[in-house]
Amino acid sequence: MARFSPANLERAKELLSHYPRPKSATIPMCHLAQEQDGYLAEDAMGHIAELVGCSNAEVYGTATFYEMFKFHPVGTYVVGVCTNIACLLVGGEELLDHASDSLGIRPGATTPDGLFTLEEMECLAACTEAPCLQVNYRYENKVTHEGFDRLVADLRAGKRTDIPRHGTLGGVRQSIPADRRAGVKAI
Amino acid sequence: MTDIAAAPEAPKKTTLTVTIDGAPIEANPGELLIAAAERTGTYIPRFCWHPRMSEVGMCRMCLVEVSGPRGMSLQPACMQPVAEGMVVDTKSATVKKAQDGVLEFLLVNHPLDCPVCDKGGECPLQDQTLTFGPGESRFVEEKRHNEKPIPISDLVLLDRERCILCDRCTRFSKEVAGDPLIHFINRGNHTEVNTFPDDPFASYFSGNVVQICPVGALTASPYRFAARPWDLDQVESTCTSCAVGCRVVVQSSGDQITRLQGVDSDPVNWGWLCDKGRFDFESVSSPSRLSAPVVRAARGAAAEKVSWSVANNRIAAALRSYDPSQIGFIGGARLTNEDQYAYVRLAKQVLRTDNVDAQLGDGLTADAWLGFPRATIDDLGTAGAIVLLGPDLKEELPVLFLRLRDAATAKRVPVVEFATGPTGSTPYTAASVRYRPGEVAVAAKAVAAAAAGNPAERQIGGAESDVINAAGAVLAKAMAAGKKIVVVLGRGSMAEQSASFVEAALSLRDASSHTVVLPAMRRSNLHGALDMGMSPGLLPGRVTQSEGATWYAAHWGSTPTSVGLDTMGMLAAAAAGTLKALVLLGADPLADCPDRALAEAALSKVEFLVAVDTLPNASNAHADVILPAAGFAEKSGTTTNLEGRVTALSSKVTAVGTARPDWMIASELALILGVDFGYELVGDITADIAAVVPTHAGATPDALGRSANADGILLPVPEVALELLGVAPADGAEASDEPAVPTLAVPRPIRVRSTEGVVPVPDSYSLRLVTSRVLYDLGSIVQSSPSLAKLARPATVRLHSGEIERHAMHPGDLVRVVSQHGELTLPMEADDHLPRGVAFIAWNTSASGANMLINDA
Amino acid sequence: MPAPTKMISTRWDQADGHTLDGYLRTGGYEALRKALAMAPDAVVDEVKAANLAGRGGAGFPCGTKWGFLPKDVFPRYLVVNGDESEPGTYKDRILLERDPHQLIEGVLIASWAIKAEQAFIYIRGEMPHAHERMAAALNEAYAAGYIGKNICGTDWSMDVVLHWGAGAYIVGEETALIESLEGNRGMPRLKPPFFPASKGLYMQPTVVNNVETLANLPWIITNGAAAFTSFGNEKNTGTRLFAVSGHVKNPGVFEVEFGTTTFRELFYDFCGGIRSDRRVKAFIPGGGSAPWFFEEDLDTPLDAGVVGGKGSMLGSGAIVAMDETTDMVKAAWRIVKFFAKESCGKCSPCREGTNWMEKIYRRILDGEGRPEDVSLLLDVADNISPGLTWPPRQTTICPLGPSAAAGALVSSIRRFPAEYEHYIVHGRPVDGLSTGVYRPSLTPAS
Numbered sequence A: 001m002a003r004f005s006p007a008n009l010e011r012a013k014e015l016l017s018h019y020p021r022p023k024s025a026t027i028p029m030c031h032l033a034q035e036q037d038g039y040l041a042e043d044a045m046g047h048i049a050e051l052v053g054c055s056n057a058e059v060y061g062t063a064t065f066y067e068m069f070k071f072h073p074v075g076t077y078v079v080g081v082c083t084n085i086a087c088l089l090v091g092g093e094e095l096l097d098h099a100s101d102s103l104g105i106r107p108g109a110t111t112p113d114g115l116f117t118l119e120e121m122e123c124l125a126a127c128t129e130a131p132c133l134q135v136n137y138r139y140e141n142k143v144t145h146e147g148f149d150r151l152v153a154d155l156r157a158g159k160r161t162d163i164p165r166h167g168t169l170g171g172v173r174q175s176i177p178a179d180r181r182a183g184v185k186a187i
Numbered sequence B: 001m002t003d004i005a006a007a008p009e010a011p012k013k014t015t016l017t018v019t020i021d022g023a024p025i026e027a028n029p030g031e032l033l034i035a036a037a038e039r040t041g042t043y044i045p046r047f048c049w050h051p052r053m054s055e056v057g058m059c060r061m062c063l064v065e066v067s068g069p070r071g072m073s074l075q076p077a078c079m080q081p082v083a084e085g086m087v088v089d090t091k092s093a094t095v096k097k098a099q100d101g102v103l104e105f106l107l108v109n110h111p112l113d114c115p116v117c118d119k120g121g122e123c124p125l126q127d128q129t130l131t132f133g134p135g136e137s138r139f140v141e142e143k144r145h146n147e148k149p150i151p152i153s154d155l156v157l158l159d160r161e162r163c164i165l166c167d168r169c170t171r172f173s174k175e176v177a178g179d180p181l182i183h184f185i186n187r188g189n190h191t192e193v194n195t196f197p198d199d200p201f202a203s204y205f206s207g208n209v210v211q212i213c214p215v216g217a218l219t220a221s222p223y224r225f226a227a228r229p230w231d232l233d234q235v236e237s238t239c240t241s242c243a244v245g246c247r248v249v250v251q252s253s254g255d256q257i258t259r260l261q262g263v264d265s266d267p268v269n270w271g272w273l274c275d276k277g278r279f280d281f282e283s284v285s286s287p288s289r290l291s292a293p294v295v296r297a298a299r300g301a302a303a304e305k306v307s308w309s310v311a312n313n314r315i316a317a318a319l320r321s322y323d324p325s326q327i328g329f330i331g332g333a334r335l336t337n338e339d340q341y342a343y344v345r346l347a348k349q350v351l352r353t354d355n356v357d358a359q360l361g362d363g364l365t366a367d368a369w370l371g372f373p374r375a376t377i378d379d380l381g382t383a384g385a386i387v388l389l390g391p392d393l394k395e396e397l398p399v400l401f402l403r404l405r406d407a408a409t410a411k412r413v414p415v416v417e418f419a420t421g422p423t424g425s426t427p428y429t430a431a432s433v434r435y436r437p438g439e440v441a442v443a444a445k446a447v448a449a450a451a452a453g454n455p456a457e458r459q460i461g462g463a464e465s466d467v468i469n470a471a472g473a474v475l476a477k478a479m480a481a482g483k484k485i486v487v488v489l490g491r492g493s494m495a496e497q498s499a500s501f502v503e504a505a506l507s508l509r510d511a512s513s514h515t516v517v518l519p520a521m522r523r524s525n526l527h528g529a530l531d532m533g534m535s536p537g538l539l540p541g542r543v544t545q546s547e548g549a550t551w552y553a554a555h556w557g558s559t560p561t562s563v564g565l566d567t568m569g570m571l572a573a574a575a576a577g578t579l580k581a582l583v584l585l586g587a588d589p590l591a592d593c594p595d596r597a598l599a600e601a602a603l604s605k606v607e608f609l610v611a612v613d614t615l616p617n618a619s620n621a622h623a624d625v626i627l628p629a630a631g632f633a634e635k636s637g638t639t640t641n642l643e644g645r646v647t648a649l650s651s652k653v654t655a656v657g658t659a660r661p662d663w664m665i666a667s668e669l670a671l672i673l674g675v676d677f678g679y680e681l682v683g684d685i686t687a688d689i690a691a692v693v694p695t696h697a698g699a700t701p702d703a704l705g706r707s708a709n710a711d712g713i714l715l716p717v718p719e720v721a722l723e724l725l726g727v728a729p730a731d732g733a734e735a736s737d738e739p740a741v742p743t744l745a746v747p748r749p750i751r752v753r754s755t756e757g758v759v760p761v762p763d764s765y766s767l768r769l770v771t772s773r774v775l776y777d778l779g780s781i782v783q784s785s786p787s788l789a790k791l792a793r794p795a796t797v798r799l800h801s802g803e804i805e806r807h808a809m810h811p812g813d814l815v816r817v818v819s820q821h822g823e824l825t826l827p828m829e830a831d832d833h834l835p836r837g838v839a840f841i842a843w844n845t846s847a848s849g850a851n852m853l854i855n856d857a
Numbered sequence C: 001m002p003a004p005t006k007m008i009s010t011r012w013d014q015a016d017g018h019t020l021d022g023y024l025r026t027g028g029y030e031a032l033r034k035a036l037a038m039a040p041d042a043v044v045d046e047v048k049a050a051n052l053a054g055r056g057g058a059g060f061p062c063g064t065k066w067g068f069l070p071k072d073v074f075p076r077y078l079v080v081n082g083d084e085s086e087p088g089t090y091k092d093r094i095l096l097e098r099d100p101h102q103l104i105e106g107v108l109i110a111s112w113a114i115k116a117e118q119a120f121i122y123i124r125g126e127m128p129h130a131h132e133r134m135a136a137a138l139n140e141a142y143a144a145g146y147i148g149k150n151i152c153g154t155d156w157s158m159d160v161v162l163h164w165g166a167g168a169y170i171v172g173e174e175t176a177l178i179e180s181l182e183g184n185r186g187m188p189r190l191k192p193p194f195f196p197a198s199k200g201l202y203m204q205p206t207v208v209n210n211v212e213t214l215a216n217l218p219w220i221i222t223n224g225a226a227a228f229t230s231f232g233n234e235k236n237t238g239t240r241l242f243a244v245s246g247h248v249k250n251p252g253v254f255e256v257e258f259g260t261t262t263f264r265e266l267f268y269d270f271c272g273g274i275r276s277d278r279r280v281k282a283f284i285p286g287g288g289s290a291p292w293f294f295e296e297d298l299d300t301p302l303d304a305g306v307v308g309g310k311g312s313m314l315g316s317g318a319i320v321a322m323d324e325t326t327d328m329v330k331a332a333w334r335i336v337k338f339f340a341k342e343s344c345g346k347c348s349p350c351r352e353g354t355n356w357m358e359k360i361y362r363r364i365l366d367g368e369g370r371p372e373d374v375s376l377l378l379d380v381a382d383n384i385s386p387g388l389t390w391p392p393r394q395t396t397i398c399p400l401g402p403s404a405a406a407g408a409l410v411s412s413i414r415r416f417p418a419e420y421e422h423y424i425v426h427g428r429p430v431d432g433l434s435t436g437v438y439r440p441s442l443t444p445a446s
């Protein structure tokens, strides 16, 4: 799909200005691209390679190392159920099992309507809130099976405006005002 | 007071003592344990470590026990610098278990399809498994599955199932070649090597990854399944695809060359080869090889196969009928030193013509080659600065480009480049001086001035003043440090006077007495050709006719007395009808002379045309006699690379048909013409050269055979040019009739015609032509190597898109390119890296090439 | 019963604790002003005196680590490790979400002390809320003059940059974190030669500190090392955050005095005991990597040295309780599977070995176990971590692979061999044990 839009190109350039070396902006830029397209498109990686000054293969090599980057379209909502030890002990597998049945897909798959992608996740750092899951990395704690079905219904009904479409990382971005900048020294 | 004698200084110990398996060894500071151990006879198994690349410590195969503060511990020998008193155990039970364990892990997902694997028989993984490896597999689960070999480039295939992720190919592509087009992707157990989607590993050096892959994961399409390693039999030789002279082993199976592998020659190629050198052996067995002598009753008549004696007698008879000044020899820069010496004797001793030129008007004068203080390839890495004043090394001398890249990146030697547009080296330059075509000498003068403290205030020769001054600063720094400035000198554009480049080099030499020159000409043995006297006015040993007269009179009996014509002169004379017989030695003037029209006129007008060659080409197609020559790997001898290093060439397969080595052809003709050189074997000539040609005194066959000379013999090229004189016997000593051995004298001045102002400043609508070589062109060798032929890009004329728009045209449109000398029709290609006002056409990429447009005037 | 000791968790229940106003109202950025009035070395000495141990897992003394920076080599960098991914660990995320300014102040104090050119706060990718809170806090702090040009009106200037991870546990390892921050694949570097203190970010001297470690600095500077060391015992000073999860009645994150509180107190006093008042069968004392403890270890104090002496570690303060009904083979598999999935792939033993072990577990769980599988598991593990001791020896570059080998796997096999036997013979867990509803189709091989 797409290279950076003019607005995102500006954001990408600000990211470059945060680091002593351009390549350090690779991962944040991949997030930006995924925010733009919902997944990490080839053209976007090409654009990032140009901006950080390395080859397409180098950006690809970095991006594919990290689980959050998807290389083809996924559901609007990526539902990640934790089954790691703390959740396992209090019903994580049961929750994944239930999610799989009620969405009618196996982990890794996307519902035909393109709304949901189900994933089995490792520890989400919410162990005291187990069993837990994330929708586009937004936490849902101590999730019961009924709670899961309600969540899915609400998402379908568009009631969960607090959860943006997949790829959106943070609602607030760091931006360093020009007059407050100490000045990053290139190295 | 009493004098106390100072205690004598104990000699400082420069090595470290390390104990390996109980035995003390001496290691060098900074040396890695794995290397020190191997050097002293203890082989530590490894997969990821490669001596020419940075260490990554990934495969963990080299784990050994090393003493440390907390006792012995397992450490990767490839990441361990030696330390004084270090104790190492490479055989303990712990080590054995760890290594067996690693091996087992590597085999867990490895298909073990050795019987059908190219690498089978020469596979480190297979060897390790047989030597140390565990028995039957304890891994009962399903192995990782991947699509079988996928092409990652036109020449290389990747089988990800066999890959053990040693990071060698990926490291090579980034660290050595600078083409990071393959990379690890995904993570953990899903890690694989791959390219970016639809972005192939298009590198001139891709074949090297096949050679360094420790398993059969990477295979070359020109080799795959061609032969099994165990029925390969091999000899060491030298690549003759260009003048770098990379050392290789040539492997054959059933009298067919199947593969070339780079040999790690420290002063030259470090084990690397370019893909052209690695794969153009395909041309040796090309169906289009010339395999039998043919003659024509008359020009245009049908060619008929004849015996060698018929052909040779026909040639001898014809040559006899002309007087020396009417005979000319063109070419020979790709032959062995022995071939060249024999031809020079045939021409200059037997036929007494001095019309001999190994270059085709596309090179530098012999003076420029031999007159400058000389640099070696190794000098690149230690120089204070490098100046690129010639062709795009990546296109013409690829492995020299790798050495340049290493100097610039690993050794941080600053590089200044003179170019009309971006080259493969541009990314590694401190300053890329972009001169207006034709004005390189002016630009160089400006840089020299800046280095001397007179910065440029304005654009000079088209180059921006700040770039000129930046370049000047680089040189000034090197000069201040008293370090060498290595000028890599060649012909940047065939559309430009060779004299301009020489003049540019002269201004740099005048700027610093530490300037040394590395001649960058592509043909593999041009250096040998000039050493052997294949240039008008020269005799073997880099002496002029007059200088060498006495000496060679004594050895040969006779030498020419007047200076002959160079190639352009011979062609002009032939076109004018004054030169009647022309012998082409593996030469294709139509493709290579910077004046196509003249070459055409000459070849059609000359009375008697002989061609000795391995493959047909446009120039030899109509010759009256065509003799088939033995080519690469079909004959042995010696060759001399661009730094003056003589190395051995070995024959590996029998020559096609009745093809013969050139030295034999020359000797035969000489014999028929009445002179017996007495050469039975090629070694006789090597010995004769060593005995007669002073510059080659050391290069005897047995000297070349010594292991101490595995990297060849670097000819003495003093920092001043050689000039040979017959020295009169010293007073008192009675005159002997033996001519004294020539001795060293003052450098010969280099004659160049100033080019300043020669180039007319064109009106705003005409463009300046730049034409230089690309690696894959229409050269007969590339074209008869199927794997490479398909890589040659169709000819275009490249222009800045602004120029294209200015003429309201579009990329792809056909345009007529017109010059004072001719015209040419080609599709346009936009290239915004080119400056406006310039048209670039790659040399010899279309049947009627860029040389249609120029002449050498 | 011991009460929680609040040192770094004071603003967790304060509605506006994450805002600059809320922070300033409760003494925020006073420590920074105080530090700026001190010489950098004096700050380092104070932290050394506080004997603040790293909270990221290795427990290395913070001040000592700072002392390893080579003299006069600049630029230097500070990198905050907020990649929190160790199974069971949940503390850094709370600190980031609920008290971001406290961390920022700690970052600034540390940067002043070590003369850092620039600081980077690396936050795990799957924590967008933490990003939002931290980004907002950084923007506030910049605007208010606490970061950037002329910090607090002094002539000291420095930038602090928020960096996003993207999902890879191994990136928590400090050299992998640095690789990732350089825009590369998060693969650890070999130590030696690549100790961050000498060859870290961009091969420059670098300090990598955990979020919780740095969050302690404002308190230490404000109240002094002496006050800090009055908490805990002589080797384990101050407080620590422990996330208690699993089969306890009321799981939670607690800040308690370091070194004195026991596991029993955590489980029974802080968390109301084990669910359905069952007995503790085993528990993880310090994160998924750590070897397990059992019922007889309940009275062990949360003292790094003591826990280490008993062959495990407090690690990242992640404590997971497992009751009598827990299927140990299943539990161990989940942990081994985690490491197999998270191996960066650099070292053959870890890349291949952890996945091999995971596949063997999967076979056992699927009822395809073979009698030799248990000894095979142990031998494969031994080839990743020779001797299967703790702290683990390694045939690898970093401890990830060895943790998979010498942690849960060995603990569970040594303690509960019968449970493995039962699976192998009967293809199902010992009667009465049940954990989860494992369906092979639900958990595709890692």
Ligand SMILES: Cc1cc2nc3c(=O)[nH]c(=O)nc-3n(C[C@H](O)[C@H](O)[C@H](O)COP(=O)(O)O)c2cc1C
Binding pocket: C053, C054, C055, C056, C057, C058, C059, C060, C062, C065, C081, C082, C083, C084, C085, C086, C169, C170, C171, C172, C173, C174, C175, C208, C209, C210, C211, C213, C214, C398, C399, C400
């Ligand atoms: C596999 C592995 C994962 C780690 N993950 C984390 C982590 O998520 N957060 C963290 O702070 N330290 C982690 N560490 C420890 C770091 O390498 C490093 O020791 C720590 O961040 C130093 O900070 P500290 O001295 O303040 O504790 C990990 C180490 C290893 C070997």
Ligand code: SF4
Binding pocket: C170, C187, C188, C342, C343, C344, C345, C346, C347, C348, C350, C351, C396, C397, C398, C399, C400, C401, C402
């Ligand atoms: S042990 Fe595993 S995670 Fe650590 S570096 Fe090696 S492969 Fe990567």
Ligand code: FES
Binding pocket: B045, B046, B047, B048, B049, B056, B057, B058, B059, B060, B061, B062, B063, B076, B077, B078, B079
């Ligand atoms: S050779 Fe040393 S780890 Fe690979």
